[in-house]
Amino acid sequence: MEFEERLDALASKVKSQAGAIGTEEATKNAFVMPFISTILGYDVFNPLEVVPEFTADVGVKRGEKVDYAIVRDGEVQILIECKASLGELNVEHASQLFRYFATTNSRIAALTNGVVWQFYTDLDAPNRMDAKPFLVLDLLDIDETVISAIQKFSKESFDLESVISAAEELKYVGALKREIAGQFREPSLDFVKFFTTRVYEGSFTARVREQFALLVPKAASQFLTERVNERLKAALGAGVPARALPVTSAPVVEADISADAEVETTVEELEGYQIVKAIACAEVKPQRVAHRDAKSYFAVLLDDNNRKPIARLHFNGRQKHLGLLDEEKVETRYPIDSLEQIYEYADAIRTAVRRYA
16 A cells, blocks of 8 residues: 555544544554554664663652654654544643653654644754644544655655654744634634724724724625636636536534534635636536535535535645545545646546436
């Protein structure tokens, strides 16, 4: 299996079993050891590669242990501290990692609950573990842009210098993406004030603040919608009927596509949805084509029915994929480099619509 396929397989296991794992030891056995073994490629039963309950006395802290140490050429390279899979991760859980980081040759430390992996290094001060991770891998919502960095931790491709050199960019780009998404979901006072003072000449009073707290997110939403329509109109130049342009959306609620506050619908996903809808409307009325967003993919459905999938958009990573399902609900993912390439699969999309219509 390729690296990404192994990662997807483990992610499926985590998704199905995470709710049943309640202890740290169970987390290690079910999720952490398989990650070290199948994803990173180290022999968990070889103490020359993986040392469980690693001990290195630190000052007055005698006998304190780190859950795993990964060793290469006799030197500790990666330290791993584990918590139960149902628990939240925060930097307070990493006290042993902070102490051990300075007393070993390790430049990489990982804090995990088996579901989320937070990777740390020493960007802020040499030989002192940073307070914030430079890389976060969530197995329930894999960001494909970090997969290549994760692969560099593996036994086969271990490239410490490459990881360290890219760590600063990974850290700040990831943080900025999360901050921007958060501001669009729930604008802060500073965010509202920033835009208000550029269009409103009066004082930023409490009344003005209350007014623009509603107007700023509304304007942002309209701006994103207009960008979607602009891209769609350009794509419609290929001859897709203009009647497909109107946008409808459906509630993101279903048993196997859960409504989750952490799900973030992107502009590109909405653009892709518009294109799929434009193609589907050759077979059915526009109002029958709906969408739902989940952590792992963006679904386009007929009649807002999860049993009638038209297509799936996998746009979370660097390489975008269009997912199409056959009569047996077996999905095939086709790589696309631009949204306009979706039109190349118009026949398959229309076939899927006719299957349920």
